[in-house]
Amino acid sequence: MGFFEGMANASFKKDSNGNSVFYPWGVIGKGRVLQNEATKITLRKCVIFYYQIMLATAILLGIFKLWLPAILILAMLTLIFYLCVNHLTKNCPICAEQLTLKERYKNSANSHNTLMLWFMLLVSLLFVLGGIWMFFKGRLFIGLGAVVIFGLCSAVLILVLNVKHNKP
Numbered sequence: 001m002g003f004f005e006g007m008a009n010a011s012f013k014k015d016s017n018g019n020s021v022f023y024p025w026g027v028i029g030k031g032r033v034l035q036n037e038a039t040k041i042t043l044r045k046c047v048i049f050y051y052q053i054m055l056a057t058a059i060l061l062g063i064f065k066l067w068l069p070a071i072l073i074l075a076m077l078t079l080i081f082y083l084c085v086n087h088l089t090k091n092c093p094i095c096a097e098q099l100t101l102k103e104r105y106k107n108s109a110n111s112h113n114t115l116m117l118w119f120m121l122l123v124s125l126l127f128v129l130g131g132i133w134m135f136f137k138g139r140l141f142i143g144l145g146a147v148v149i150f151g152l153c154s155a156v157l158i159l160v161l162n163v164k165h166n167k168p
Contacts, residue, residue, distance in 0.1 A: 006111035008047040010104045012040070015097050022092075023099040024085045031095035043088055050081045102163070105156075109164035117164065121157040124150045 013031075015021050020040050021031040024047075034040045054077055061070035109117075131146025 009111035032092035
């Protein structure tokens with residue numbers, strides 16, 4: 001399973017009745033009980049595409065330091081994702097069960113292999129070190145931003161690895 005497929009799997013779970021539930025905004029929003037497998041497959045493809053486009057756009061615009069266009073384009077892509085999800089789930093009932101952080105981490109842990117998780121953690125920690133280096137070289141805002149963002153990414157990856165290691 002690929003990186004983006006594993007990320008997408010974290011947005012789905014089975015409810016207490018065994019139904020597939022989709023949480024487009026993760027632990028923040030409400031889930032939708034999916035009526036059929038075709039809807040689930042379409043939503044997974046939509047989530048994967050959204051993640052791929054968001055990452056590519058953020059990297060490309062970040063390389064060229066186009067911060068305002070980046071914010072506007074990423075907001076527009078999020079709006080398109082929102083409209084797409086609403087269209088696909090308009091007839092799906094809202095699930096009473098919330099998605100917990102533990103469930104999200106478990107879904108992510110089950111969807112990625114251990115080697116990939118360790119690799120992502122190593123890269124994330126290297127970006128933290130790069131942020132520290134940039135901070136002390138006078139690039140305060142970018143350096144601090146890298147430390148915060150990739151520090152949080154590292155913490156999440158450590159939690160996911162812990163869940164994967166301690167699963168029954």
